[in-house]
Amino acid sequence: MASEQNHLYMNPGQDKTSYARNSTLQKTEQDRMKPLIEDAITALCRVAAPQSMAIMDLGCSSGPNALTLTSATVDAIHRHCMKYAQTAPEICLFLNDLPYNDFNTVAKSLAEFKHCHDRSSHHVIVAGMIPGSFYERLVTSGSVHFVCSSYSLHWLSKAPEELAKRKIPMYDSDEHSRLLNSEIVANAYARQFRKDFTLFLSLRAEELVLGGRLVFSLLGRCSSNPASVCTQAWKLVAIALNDMALRVSLAYIE
Numbered sequence: 001m002a003s004e005q006n007h008l009y010m011n012p013g014q015d016k017t018s019y020a021r022n023s024t025l026q027k028t029e030q031d032r033m034k035p036l037i038e039d040a041i042t043a044l045c046r047v048a049a050p051q052s053m054a055i056m057d058l059g060c061s062s063g064p065n066a067l068t069l070t071s072a073t074v075d076a077i078h079r080h081c082m083k084y085a086q087t088a089p090e091i092c093l094f095l096n097d098l099p100y101n102d103f104n105t106v107a108k109s110l111a112e113f114k115h116c117h118d119r120s121s122h123h124v125i126v127a128g129m130i131p132g133s134f135y136e137r138l139v140t141s142g143s144v145h146f147v148c149s150s151y152s153l154h155w156l157s158k159a160p161e162e163l164a165k166r167k168i169p170m171y172d173s174d175e176h177s178r179l180l181n182s183e184i185v186a187n188a189y190a191r192q193f194r195k196d197f198t199l200f201l202s203l204r205a206e207e208l209v210l211g212g213r214l215v216f217s218l219l220g221r222c223s224s225n226p227a228s229v230c231t232q233a234w235k236l237v238a239i240a241l242n243d244m245a246l247r248v249s250l251a252y253i254e
């Protein structure tokens with residue numbers, strides 16, 4: 001994994017610029033994943049719920065969204081066990097993100113979650129945080145039953161090297177060069193995504209128990225045209241980011 005990716009993080013804390021207070025769009029997507037989680041848990045516990053289950057959220061970030069998927073999974077397991085009169089398993093929650101993520105806030109959210117849960121239920125839940133990249137091994141082989149991830153898998157492990165080598169920016173503010181290179185850029189990012197995603201799947205295949213489940217959402221677009229409606233919305237952001245990146249490169253040169 002490129003070491004520069006390790007230093008990326010969403011805005012920490014709880015103030016008005018924090019990810020915690022600016023992630024309602026992502027929260028909506030997480031809510032749309034809940035029926036998929038329910039189905040996956042039903043399939044996983046169909047015969048009998050295992051005695052203990054490990055659940056992992058990859059790219060949890062911080063704030064209210066950090067625990068949405070894992071707590072929905074815990075609820076789904078308990079609902080399933082109640083419905084089929086099965087003994088509820090002991091549950092271990094793992095929350096993962098890159099090392100510079102605001103894990104202090106995540107730890108407080110986990111403590112609150114556990115406190116509320118322990119007051120209302122006698123089922124055992126333990127939790128831990130795993131700082132690291134999901135493009136690396138995060139847990140031991142065959143040790144996780146359910147993996148979930150929302151709005152994170154479109155983060156690549158690095159920018160495509162071929163573009164860096166040819167000094168082609170992702171978004172060229174010069175319209176002529178941008179149009180000239182648009183196919184090269186789109187194809188390079190598509191190749192990088194394919195490489196990263198294949199690696200991601202092979203790592204999770206090692207970590208999941210036999211019959212384990214993976215549920216994720218990620219940002220994408222339906223059209224193969226990079227200038228489709230979805231990307232137009234990002235044009236302003238792209239210009240600002242490109243400008244910031246150029247200033248950093250210039251500062252390094254000076």
Ligand SMILES: C[S@@+](CC[C@H](N)C(=O)[O-])C[C@H]1O[C@@H](n2cnc3c(N)ncnc32)[C@H](O)[C@@H]1O
Binds near residue numbers: 135149
């Ligand atoms: C847009 S946030 C989504 C957070 C949360 N899952 C949600 O739905 O609100 C993307 C998160 O993925 C994390 N992330 C990106 N690349 C990662 C990687 N390689 N390994 C682990 N986490 C990563 C980022 O640090 C960030 O917190």
